Structures are given as C-alpha cells and as structure tokens.
Amino acid sequence: MSDSASSFSGRPLRRRSFLRVAGATAASSALLLAGCGDDDSSTVAPTTNTLTFANSNTGLLNYAYLLEQLEAAFYQKVVDAFPPDFTAEDRAAFLDLRDHEVIHRETLKFALGSSAYDTSLGETPLAFDFSSFTLTSRAGVYAAARTLEDVGVAAYNGVGKLLLATNDNSHVMYLRLLAKIASVEARHAAFVRDQQQANSFAGADVVATSGSFAGLDTVKTPVEVVALIAKYVPIPLDASLLPTT
Amino acid sequence: MNLFQIIAELEKVDPEIADRLSHRRSALTALGNFGKKMALAAAPIAIGSAFNKAVGQNTLTAVNDVLNYALLLERLEYSFYNQALSAPTLAANLTSGSAARGAIETIRTHELAHVNLLKAALGSAAAAEPTFDFGTAFSTYPTFLTFAQAFEDTGVRAYKGQAGNIPRTLNPTVGGTQVNLLTVALQIHSVEARHAAHVRYMRRGAAAGAQTSIMPWIVNAEANGAPSAVYGAGNPQANFPAENNLAQGGISSLLTGLGTTYTDADVSAAFDEPLDNTTVTAIARSAAKF
Known part of the structure; x- marks a missing residue:
C-alpha cells in the first residue's frame, strides 16, 4: 500500500536526516535538548537534570514524545499487573491502549531520530512515577487513564498552531502526524471516561455545552500541560522556551 | 522534452508541487500511460491532466x-x-x-x-x-x-x-x-x-x-x-490513505519498521x-x- 511513505518522502526525509545530524550535536552538548529547530538558531545553556524543550518544532515534537512515553509507561504498568476486578473486556482494551501508545511513542522517536530528548538525557527510559494514582482497582485505573488521556487531548489541541512554518513544509507534515494521533x-x-462514568465520553468538564467555548474540546498550552504532568516525571520540566503563539 | 526539467521549473513557481503530487513516480507513470497513446505534440495536455489528477481532490483553499x-x-x-x-x-x-x-x-x-x-x-x-x-x-x-x-x-x-x-x-x-x-x-x-x-x-x-x-x-x-x-483512501491516496494505512512518519510499514513487530490491527488503530x-x-x- 502506498501511503504516507510518499507524503513523507522527498524533502521530509532529508529533513529527518538533518535532525539526526543536528541531534548528534545536541547530544554532545549534554542536556541541551532538541536545539536543532529548522528556524531556530538559539542555544540554551545546558541545565543539569532539567528537561528543557527548545523553541522549535523539534522541541514541540519532543514534548509530544514525552506525553506518549508517559502514556505508554502508564498502560504498561497496568498491563503488567491488572487490578483484580478488571474484566476480560477491560484487559483486552488496555492491551490495545498500551499498544497504541507504544506505537505513537516509537513513531515519534523515529521521526526525531537522535534529536529525541532522551538521547541527550542519558536516562532512557524515564522512570515515571504513578504513585499518585490508585492502580489496584478498576475504578482507580480508569480514573487515572481518564486524567492522562484528557490531558493528552488538550495538549495535542494546543500544539497545532504552535508548529512554526518551515521552508520545507515539514510543519504541515508534523501537523498531520500529530492530528492523526490526536x-x-x-x-x-x-472510552476510558465511559468506563469510569457512563455517558461521560464528552462530559461538560471537557466539552462545554454553553458559552463561547460550547462544543469545543479542551486546549492547554505546553506550560499548562507540563505543570499537570510534572508529578509523574522524575526530573523537572521546562516548557517555557516552546513557542506560545 | 524533459519531464523532470518541467517539474523542476514548476517547483520554482510552486514550491509545494512535489508535495502535492502524490508521488513524482506516480505522476510520471500517469504521463507514461498517456504517452503510449498520444502523439508527442499532445504531451503538454497530458501533462496538464496528469497534474490535475495528482494535485488531487482537496479543492478547498480559501x-x-x-x-x-x-x-x-x-x-x-x-x-x-x-x-x-x-x-x-x-x-x-x-x-x-x-x-x-x-x-x-x-x-x-x-x-x-x-x-x-x-x-x-x-x-x-x-x-x-x-x-x-x-x-x-x-x-x-x-x-x-x-x-x-x-x-x-x-x-x-x-x-x-x-x-x-x-x-x-x-x-x-x-x-x-x-x-x-x-x-x-x-x-x-x-x-x-x-x-x-x-x-x-x-x-x-x-x-x-x-x-x-x-x-x-x-x-x-x-x-x-x-x-x-x-474508511477507504481519498484522492490522492498518498495524502489521504485508507484507515488501514500502516505507514507513518516516513516508515513504510510500522509492522516491522520500529524494531518490534506490531499487528496491523494495532498499527492501523493507532x-x-x-x-x-x-x-x-x-x-x-x-x-x-x-
């Protein structure tokens, strides 16, 4: 089947090669992360033990990559030790969810090449901390999944407009890829909301039913998202350099 | 005539032409089909229709x-x-x-x-x-x-x-x-x-x-x-693949392209x-x- 190998062919492929080469430089600069944005020549002083996302599309992709790592790690943890009251249907669904997130994670990692932040972090993979969740019961697991998935949706909705226009149009390719995931x-x-609370698939806490934002899903900036997920991530996160408009 | 030269010239005025062509090869294949049936003099028309087809059906711009x-x-x-x-x-x-x-x-x-x-x-x-x-x-x-x-x-x-x-x-x-x-x-x-x-x-x-x-x-x-x-493919298929698409992010097949084997059900659903x-x-x- 043909497919998006072709939409990713030509310049985008060269773009990826570029990322890999540039990423090697980032890696040699200790914790300078993803400092190889297409139109980003700024550099950031290495900050020990802080995950800093660069002001570039690569920084944004690394941000998405972190989210996928987090989600994949969460589902893997659940799959490794299902709560006793999980049904066969729950288990099957969580295997799917785990697989989807792992595939997202690995696809973004591939797209980033050596610009993937963990290449320069030297801590692969990050040991995420899910101790704030109750993962020993079905209800607790679904509540946790609901929290993480809703944050993910809001994060992807916020990233789209931040992708910086590039001469090689790679930003359109990235927008498409992230939208396919979103x-x-x-x-x-x-799904996880419906399991936790019947008919809450698009509850008013995520999709307003009145007012200026009626019918719209949540949207969060990287800075807002980073604040929400900080407790799960073993090192400090800094999204302040990422584009804001 | 040199088709690659023509495409190169088009790229000067339309930098996205290569992106919007589903695939240069498929555009050229289309040209080839026309070429078998048509006199060389008619080639420019064939090129035009091949491009129209390759540019596809996403007709909205404004x-x-x-x-x-x-x-x-x-x-x-x-x-x-x-x-x-x-x-x-x-x-x-x-x-x-x-x-x-x-x-x-x-x-x-x-x-x-x-x-x-x-x-x-x-x-x-x-x-x-x-x-x-x-x-x-x-x-x-x-x-x-x-x-x-x-x-x-x-x-x-x-x-x-x-x-x-x-x-x-x-x-x-x-x-x-x-x-x-x-x-x-x-x-x-x-x-x-x-x-x-x-x-x-x-x-x-x-x-x-x-x-x-x-x-x-x-x-x-x-x-x-x-x-x-x-759930089928759109036009052009390269930009609008069917939902059973297994190629993403420059990888021709995620079934085996990520270092681990995944099922087509998982890859397509992801x-x-x-x-x-x-x-x-x-x-x-x-x-x-x-």
Missing part, C-alpha cells in the same frame, strides 16, 4:  | 470555503441527530431518561454549538442551510447507529483533512471572543472523535445487536456495516487518517440527500 487519543479518552 | 465545508458537515450531523431524536421508529430505544437518549442529546448539543460557532465565524459569508433527507437511516436503532458511526468517523477524517489548509495565525473574533481558527478546528476534531468512540461503543450494546467486535477506535479499514468509502473534501462530500451525499 483523534485516537480522543477516542481513548472517550 | 479559509471561508473550508469553514463553509465544515458548516455543511456540522449541519448534516445536527440534522441527523435532531431528526433521530423525534423519529417514531427510534422512540423505543431513545426513551426519555435513557443513557442512549442522553448520549445522542449530548452529541446533538455539540453539533449545534459547532454550527453556531461556524456561522458566527463566517458571518454573511455563511452558506444557506440545506434540507437533509436521511432516507431509511432511522428505520431501526442498529441502522441509525451505523449511520452515526459513518458520519462521526467521516467528520474526524474531514477535519483532519483540512488541518493543513487553515493558517495557524488566523485569530478572528467570534461571538465577542478572539479565537485561533486552527485550534478551534482541532478542538472540534477531537470532539467528533469522542462522539465516534462513543457511538461505536453504543453499537456493542444488546439493543444495537451486541456487535462486540466493534472498538471505539478504527481497526484496519473495518466498516462495521457503514459505507466502505468512509492513527486516524485524513480525507479530502471531495471524497467526504461524496460520502455525505451517498448517505443523505441535500
């Missing part, structure tokens, strides 16, 4:  | 055209649920106070909000509202949900297909609030995906035929009784695919008269 995250969110 | 296209789809969805909620044939399943009715009312509320937001954004440029005839869509509860799945999954693909057509810097004031149009489109996009997931889940219920093989996500290009075009507006509109017209 709606699957929304499907996940709807 | 933002207002994109918004009116979205408005049409939202009006269709709103009318669909609004008619369903008063259809005598569905009354036994959509009883007052039931979970099913609650879900459909929630979805209808969202679709109406989308209609109102898009109308406000378009102002006087908003197209006139058509009347929708959904034929036999409400004949039975399972049939209704099959149509609902088709409309919601198509809606997700439609918004995704336009994401690249909305400049990221458009921040109009809509209804007194400044919004970013691309962000709003993405926010609607994910709501449609939530709807799709829920409708798919509803189809697993006993009243809907207990179709427990249907997942909230799209596995391969399984249509579950909906028109196969909803990504939703965009669809061009011509294919989407054809799907809509195959399911409803308007």
